[in-house]
Amino acid sequence: xxxxxxxxxxxxxxxxxxxxxxxxxxxxxxxxxxxxxxxxxxxxxxxxxxxxxxxxxxxxxxxxxxxxxxxxxxxxxxxxxxxxxxxxxxxxxxxxxxxxxxxxxxxxxxxxxxxxxxxxxxxxxxxxxxxxxxxxxxxxxxxxxxxxxxxxxxxxxxxxxxxxxxxxxxxxxxxxxxxxxxxxx
Amino acid sequence: xxxxxxxxxxxxxxxxxxxxxxxxxxxxxxxxxxxxxxxxxxxxxxxxxxxxxxxxxxxxxxxxxxxxxxxxxxxxxxxxxxxxxxxxxxxxxxxxxxxxxxxxxxxxxxxxxxxxxxxxxxxxxxxxxxxxxxxxxxxxxxxxxxxxxxxxxxxxxxxxxxxxxxxxxxxxxxxxxxxxxxxxxxxxxxxxxxxxxxxxxxxxxxxxxxxxxxxxxxxxxxxxxxxxxxxxxxxxxxxxxxxxxxxxxxxxxxxxxxxxxxxxxxxxxxxxxxxxxx
Ligand SMILES: C[S@@+](CC[C@H](N)C(=O)[O-])C[C@H]1O[C@@H](n2cnc3c(N)ncnc32)[C@H](O)[C@@H]1O
Numbered sequence: 248x249x250x251x252x253x254x255x256x257x258x259x260x261x262x263x264x265x266x267x268x269x270x271x272x273x274x275x276x277x278x279x280x281x282x283x284x285x286x287x288x289x290x291x292x293x294x295x296x297x298x299x300x301x302x303x304x305x306x307x308x309x310x311x312x313x314x315x316x317x318x319x320x321x322x323x324x325x326x327x328x329x330x331x332x333x334x335x336x337x338x339x340x341x342x343x344x345x346x347x348x349x350x351x352x353x354x355x356x357x358x359x360x361x362x363x364x365x366x367x368x369x370x371x372x373x374x375x376x377x378x379x380x381x382x383x384x385x386x387x388x389x390x391x392x393x394x395x396x397x398x399x400x401x402x403x404x405x406x407x408x409x410x411x412x413x414x415x416x417x418x419x420x421x422x423x424x425x426x427x428x429x430x431x432x
Numbered sequence: 433x434x435x436x437x438x439x440x441x442x443x444x445x446x447x448x449x450x451x452x453x454x455x456x457x458x459x460x461x462x463x464x465x466x467x468x469x470x471x472x473x474x475x476x477x478x479x480x481x482x483x484x485x486x487x488x489x490x491x492x493x494x495x496x497x498x499x500x501x502x503x504x505x506x507x508x509x510x511x512x513x514x515x516x517x518x519x520x521x522x523x524x525x526x527x528x529x530x531x532x533x534x535x536x537x538x539x540x541x542x543x544x545x546x547x548x549x550x551x552x553x554x555x556x557x558x559x560x561x562x563x564x565x566x567x568x569x570x571x572x573x574x575x576x577x578x579x580x581x582x583x584x585x586x587x588x589x590x591x592x593x594x595x596x597x598x599x600x601x602x603x604x605x606x607x608x609x610x611x612x613x614x615x616x617x618x619x620x621x622x623x624x625x626x627x628x629x630x631x632x633x634x635x636x637x638x639x640x641x642x643x644x645x646x647x648x649x650x651x652x653x654x655x656x657x658x659x660x661x662x663x664x665x666x667x668x669x670x671x672x673x674x675x676x677x678x679x680x681x682x683x684x685x686x687x688x689x690x691x692x693x694x695x696x697x698x699x700x701x702x703x704x705x706x707x708x709x710x
Contacts, residue, residue, distance in 0.1 A: 308689070309689070310689050310691045311660040311687075311689055311691070312664065312691075312693065313691075324689050326508075326688075327689055330464075332460050333460070338458060338460060338461050338660070339660055339689050340461060340500060340661070341500055341657045341660075342500050343502055358460075361433070
């Protein structure tokens with residue numbers, strides 16, 4: 248396998264998509280998946296549990312400096328920015344929201360791109376803002392693979408559309424195509 | 433992206449011209465902060481270094497920008513609920529309770545604590561000390577005056593912590609915000625009431641150089657979202673320092689997604705969100 252990590256950003260309309268993806272990750276999937284999702288203000292807790300119900304792999308909201316392990320799914324905790332650092336550790340920060348978002352998808356994608364370079368898959372799903380566009384661009388610039396959810400399938404297409412405007416994405420995929428792509432890597 | 437050499441050059445210059453020592457801050461997060469400062473100021477590293485050397489006020493501003501100063505009223509309500517029902521209640525029979533907020537920034541957490549103590553009838557017994565590296569944030573903390581709109585979300589947190597009991601949903605009260613602060617929407621101000629503002633002792637203190645600057649030990653030390661910006665070795669040193677300055681069975685409270693790693697952890701017993709001195 249050539250990839251070392253997958254990072255997924257999503258916002259409004261992405262919850263069902265994520266749930267479906269997580270339910271279909273093959274057992275034995277042996278690289279980490281990072282999720283950076285915007286939450287509704289009042290859904291700060293319980294999100295991890297909700298995602299866990301159908302997921303085939305464990306979902307973890309990491310602690311600062313926790314080690315990144317293969318085959319785990321990591322969810323950016325509410326109210327923190329999540330960075331993936333060289334040396335396979337997380338760093339969390341309480342820096343102010345970026346474009347009204349904390350966690351910021353851009354910041355997570357920047358750090359993942361820096362750390363994993365061409366061994367990274369970045370995926371932007373449905374969402375109502377432009378967070379993640381610059382992040383996905385950075386993934387691409389670092390040699391990684393850039394994917395967006397097909398805007399025609401998205402509940403809210405602003406986020407993938409903004410990402411497509413910011414960078415030449417490698418694939419425009421439906422949820423099912425994203426799943427089969429992940430099954431093959 | 434800045435090179436390691438550039439970063440350590442900067443750190444060494446700052447060390448030479450001031451007491452600030454960023455050598456053991458988390459390397460990558462420090463680099464990101466400097467990157468941001470350079471791009472916000474449209475500056476090159478060499479210019480930053482020159483200016484930091486010659487202009488002490490500018491250096492103070494840079495230090496403030498390097499450190500992350502965000503804070504909220506009752507951030508992470510679950511932590512405050514646990515403080516209320518699992519920690520502070522243990523001190524009810526003591527005649528004095530000593531509390532240290534280390535890295536208090538603009539003080540919202542200090543006021544959260546004072547409000548909670550008052551609701552629990554522990555206000556008079558408490559000595560509340562609060563410190564930060566940065567004098568600008570401390571002067572805001574001492575005033576207890578904040579932007580209302582910025583804090584509006586946190587009124588929900590106030591309700592969760594002060595008006596609800598997560599262990600007994602029937603146990604509900606309705607304490608008015610005005611008991612503790614006044615909201616002036618036209619001027620966009622939230623101002624803590626005087627009896628709160630006059631209570632804590634705010635002092636400038638550097639966790640790295642100064643240690644405990646108060647002549648007492650503590651029942652409770654809160655150091656939340658401060659040590660995440662430090663590397664593991666420095667974190668360990670600070671955990672040791674806190675250990676020496678807690679009373680036996682004293683509590684250390686970290687941020688919601690922080691933990692204590694390595695051998696120093698064996699000096700504490702972990703109880704949920706809290707670390708208790710052995
Ligand atoms: C993110 S704020 C935390 C505020 C509050 N405890 C909270 O969690 O809401 C971090 C604070 O740590 C302070 N700080 C950073 N380095 C420090 C040091 N060496 N000594 C004391 N305070 C420091 C910064 O000035 C900043 O105000």
